[in-house]
Amino acid sequence: MVAGLHGxxxxxxxxxxxxxxxxxxxxxxxxTRLAELFRLLGxxxxxRLLYALLEAGELCVCDLSDAVxxxxxAVSHALRLLRTAGIxxxxxxxxxIYYRLADAHVRLLLDLSREHLKETG
Amino acid sequence: MVAGLHGxxxxxxxxxxxxxxxxxxxxxxxxTRLAELFRLLGxxxxxRLLYALLEAGELCVCDLSDAVxxxxxAVSHALRLLRTAGIxxxxxxxxxIYYRLADAHVRLLLDLSREHLKETG
DNA sequence: TGCACACATGAACAGTTCTTCAGGTGTGGT
DNA sequence: ACCACACCTGAAGAACTGTTCATGTGTGCA
Numbered sequence: 638m639v640a641g642l643h644g645x646x647x648x649x650x651x652x653x654x655x656x657x658x659x660x661x662x663x664x665x666x667x668x669t670r671l672a673e674l675f676r677l678l679g680x681x682x683x684x685r686l687l688y689a690l691l692e693a694g695e696l697c698v699c700d701l702s703d704a705v706x707x708x709x710x711a712v713s714h715a716l717r718l719l720r721t722a723g724i725x726x727x728x729x730x731x732x733x734i735y736y737r738l739a740d741a742h743v744r745l746l747l748d749l750s751r752e753h754l755k756e757t758g
Numbered sequence: 759m760v761a762g763l764h765g766x767x768x769x770x771x772x773x774x775x776x777x778x779x780x781x782x783x784x785x786x787x788x789x790t791r792l793a794e795l796f797r798l799l800g801x802x803x804x805x806r807l808l809y810a811l812l813e814a815g816e817l818c819v820c821d822l823s824d825a826v827x828x829x830x831x832a833v834s835h836a837l838r839l840l841r842t843a844g845i846x847x848x849x850x851x852x853x854x855i856y857y858r859l860a861d862a863h864v865r866l867l868l869d870l871s872r873e874h875l876k877e878t879g
Numbered sequence: 880t881g882c883a884c885a886c887a888t889g890a891a892c893a894g895t896t897c898t899t900c901a902g903g904t905g906t907g908g909t
Numbered sequence: 910a911c912c913a914c915a916c917c918t919g920a921a922g923a924a925c926t927g928t929t930c931a932t933g934t935g936t937g938c939a
Contacts, residue, residue, distance in 0.1 A: 645820030645854065645885065663809040663872060665827070669802040671809075671871050676800030680897080684793035688784040698916060699766030706786070711898060713917055732906050732915045733766065742874040749870060750792050751784060753863040766915065801927075819886060832928055834887055853885045853936045 677722055678746070682707050683715045690725065690738050691747050697733040798843055799867070803828050804836045811846065811859050812868050818854040 663671075678684055685705040690696060693704075698716065702709040716736060719725040726739035738744050784792075799805055806826045811817060814825075819837065823830040837857060840846040847860035859865050 645818065662813065665806060667872075667875050668806040668809045671874065672800055672802045672805035674800075674871065674874060675796045675805065679793055679795075679797030679800040681790040681793045682897080684796065685786060685789040688789045688792075692783065697766065699914095703766075708899075709916070710900085710918095714897075717917080729906090732913095734916065740874075742870070745870055746867060749863070749866055750795065751788075753792065753795060753861075754784075754788050803927080820884095829929075830886070831888095831930085834885095835927075838887075850936090853883095855886065 674722070674743075677718060677724060678743075680715070682711060683719060686712065686715055686719070687724070687738065687743070687747055690736060691744065695728075695735045695737045697735050699733070701736065795843070795864075798839060798845060799864075801836070803832060804840060807833065807836055807840070808845070808859065808864070808868055811857060812865065816849075816856045816858045818856050820854070822857065 678687065682705060685707075686701055689701060689704045693700075696704065698709055698712055701716075702712045705712065707715075716725060716727070720727060720736075724738070724740050724743050725736050727734040727736050729735075738747075799808065803826060806828075807822055810822060810825045814821075817825065819830055819833055822837075823833045826833065828836075837846060837848070841848060841857075845859070845861050845864050846857050848855045848857050850856075859868075
């Protein structure tokens, strides 16, 4: 029995590790879902919105538009994606809608990511 | 003095919070850099590669290609981006190159992100 | 030296993404 | 009732992204 259909010829010693990497804890579907989460954080406009909310706690769309220096339309589109994903939530007060971070884990990710700046310069 | 050039008409009570959100800790440039980091994690293939490395510690390209079920060429392209960003590093051994996570913060982010799965279902 | 394997790289193409523009909803003031 | 404001939404176009295909580099083996 020679090598299988896929991958490199050396399979005996690494098969166990490959299996471990594939089966344990994070399934392909889960990794894809987490990638989706990271993808939402991986846009300059959305990231700046989120960090602004992390600092300020709660801001309306026009304040966000002002803080991030992006058109209110673009902010609205960005917030819709974040809202749909449950990352932010809005609260209407008069004509304004105040947005806040709505996911504790995302808050932790944002906090933790700031540490990255100090090291990588 | 009426409202400024930008944003909503209500500016007095929120000006301080907007300023805080803009000035404190995370600058626009930093947020953009962090977005770039998240963007790299925000692709299914790259995310699966990273979680595989998180589990297995060290894997060669063909093992990764097998584990993630993506062509070795696609893996190579993905690894190049991650390598350039300092997220992974390669070690040559014979004809194979073994990759590993090279950034402690990214490792933390990946670990922390897994918690997200438990809550959001 | 020659071949096979593991991996890298460049070009090209399909799919996706983000912004802007134009128009729509809902709320408050007069 | 009307208008202005804060915000939302759909369509459209430019820019970007990720994969595949074809080819190139480097290592080990005979």
